[in-house]
Amino acid sequence: MNPNIVSDPKINQTELTALPLTPVQLEIERKIGILRDSLSTQILQQWQLARLNQVLQYVKKRSPFYQNLFASFPEHLNSFTEFEKYPFTTADDIAKEGNRMICVSQSEIARIVTLDTSGTTGKPKRIFFTREDQELTIDFFGVGMSTLIEPGYKVLILLPGNTPGSVGDLLQKGIERVGSIGIQHGPFTDPYATNTRIEALRIQTLVGTPKQVFTLARVWQIAGMKNCPVRSILLSTDYAAPSLMNRIRETWNCSILQHYGMTEAGLGVGIDCAAARGFHLREADLYFELIDSNGLPVPDGTPGEVVLTTLTRKGMPLIRYRSKDISRVIQGDCPCGTVQKTYEWIKKRKDDDPSIISIQQLDDLIFDQSGINGFNAAWIGKDLKLNLYWESESHFKNASIIDRMIRDQHPLITHIIIQNEIGFPDSAFEMRKKRIAS
Structure with a gap:
């Protein structure tokens, strides 16, 4: 270093x-x-x-x-x-x-x-x-x-x-x-x-x-x-x-x-x-x-x-x-x-919508959890859907911590759908094409 x-x-x-x-x-x-x-x-x-x-x-x-x-x-x-x-x-x-x-x-x-x-x-x-x-x-x-x-x-x-x-x-x-x-x-x-x-x-x-x-x-x-x-x-x-x-x-x-x-x-x-x-x-x-x-x-x-x-x-x-x-x-x-x-x-x-939790805010919350490998997020109507990717099933219990932290910081979110998976999301490998020249 x-x-x-x-x-x-x-x-x-x-x-x-x-x-x-x-x-x-x-x-x-x-x-x-x-x-x-x-x-x-x-x-x-x-x-x-x-x-x-x-x-x-x-x-x-x-x-x-x-x-x-x-x-x-x-x-x-x-x-x-x-x-x-x-x-x-x-x-x-x-x-x-x-x-x-x-x-x-x-x-x-x-x-x-x-x-x-x-x-x-x-x-x-x-x-x-x-x-x-x-x-x-x-x-x-x-x-x-x-x-x-x-x-x-x-x-x-x-x-x-x-x-x-x-x-x-x-x-x-x-x-x-x-x-x-x-x-x-x-x-x-x-x-x-x-x-x-x-x-x-x-x-x-x-x-x-x-x-x-x-x-x-x-x-x-x-x-x-x-x-x-x-x-x-x-x-x-x-x-x-x-x-x-x-x-x-x-x-x-x-x-x-x-x-x-x-x-x-x-x-x-x-x-x-x-x-x-x-x-x-x-x-x-x-x-x-x-x-x-x-x-x-x-x-x-x-x-x-x-x-x-x-x-x-x-x-x-x-x-x-x-x-x-x-x-x-x-x-x-x-x-x-x-x-x-x-x-x-x-x-x-x-142009970020203040009524919707941003990807940056989710990053701050989710990457602090033990065993997390990444996530995908999407809005379905007024529901927030999260696909959480973990090192092993033993870490799935940490999803409830993420759910609670999101609700505490963003009380307007009424429904969070969480799906736990093992592995890595596709977003771990993708480039943001909008902001960078390939």
Whole structure:
């Protein structure tokens, strides 16, 4: 295990010894051309405001969509407050007007990613990237992974990577740029075979979805395998319940960090530092806002919807794009010593129905139970149906604990149908296609 990474997020932050500065800040300093460890909030904001002005001029000149959208807005910004008056863009805009957002010729587009959308149009979103845009992602992936890996580490990538420009492909390139070895594996259907490969290749780092990695750890434990070589794990593409991460740590005694990714933002948005208390964001490439339901800024510490603007994208820049992700700024200085803000891990989406228990809430409750391997959940009318998957029949009794905890926390749920099974659910192996590029 990397001794510089906090393996238990429950540790009191005041008890932490000196931690290394997040490499995200070092990359920002490199990109904006200042000395190492010299970044300040003022320097960052000055640079971001200058970049915003350049981006606005760029899209007004090259994109028919933005020419029309910003026709009545000033040519130059003097403050971020002025920028807050600019209109938002949404998933519906991308679905309906995506081709008119492009700022380069079609011959310069190297990768097109199609994503489903829950917007009002029902049309899929198509996101366009140039090779230069993809290079930005590769750079960030390498920087982010340097928190977890050392030169020569073998990293098994459990994300899709067969297609050039896919998340796994770009991640492998980023890993190689920092002197480590990225090994494509992709999503798996046989966790026993994957664990055998981890053991045979002496894999030191895994990158995958929370439930993928949890499944591997459970199978490793159930099979009685010993001496796991994995020292560090990066979880991505989905919410990672603290209880799920704790179970992985208990099995493998490894460090776990989380990555915040979004295809619209170029796959990489932010990553934990060694303190593992929240994300530091790639603020040289993206400008972030948090807004309330009325579109107004929220104060630090208050949850709000993540709104992002790309500062360095060439192919398809996004201006004030409403992501529907909910986060907040964690107040107080980060133990890693960065001047950057720390953003809370994404636990919910703006369009989550508050009257229905979310998958994230179920994750928090269910993965805390002994013997659990996973679950599937569905609403049938007003009834919640749960298929719980256990290590053995002796654990079926824990289903009543889950039933009671759900009712205690969500009294509006009147009927819960539980079916207990032995084994693993299909969801243990599936990727969330809506949020990640294959």
